[in-house]
Amino acid sequence: MSGNIQxxxxxxxxxKAESRAVLIAYLPVGFPTVDTAIEAIITVLDAxxxxxEVGLPHRTPGALGLGCTSGVLFLTRGLICxxxxx
Numbered sequence: 560m561s562g563n564i565q566x567x568x569x570x571x572x573x574x575k576a577e578s579r580a581v582l583i584a585y586l587p588v589g590f591p592t593v594d595t596a597i598e599a600i601i602t603v604l605d606a607x608x609x610x611x612e613v614g615l616p617h618r619t620p621g622a623l624g625l626g627c628t629s630g631v632l633f634l635t636r637g638l639i640c641x642x643x644x645x
Contacts, residue, residue, distance in 0.1 A: 570609050584608040588615055
């Protein structure tokens with residue numbers, strides 16, 4: 560299993576062991592500014608989120624449908640990994 564998938568698997572396993580749901584927050588990358596977005600990511604993690612999904616903007620957001628196909632950046636407790644959809 561790749562390191563990225565292992566990080567996510569570990570987060571879900573820990574939550575399951577603690578009989579709780581995984582809290583996944585979503586924030587748009589660089590909105591409203593890059594500095595503010597970074598502060599928001601840190602704040603969300605400090606507030607208890609297990610994972611932060613940072614959405615990559617798309618010229619036509621509706622084109623992505625229900626699943627993001629361009630890529631997702633996950634930050635989990637300070638560890639950064641990029642997962643690209645195939």
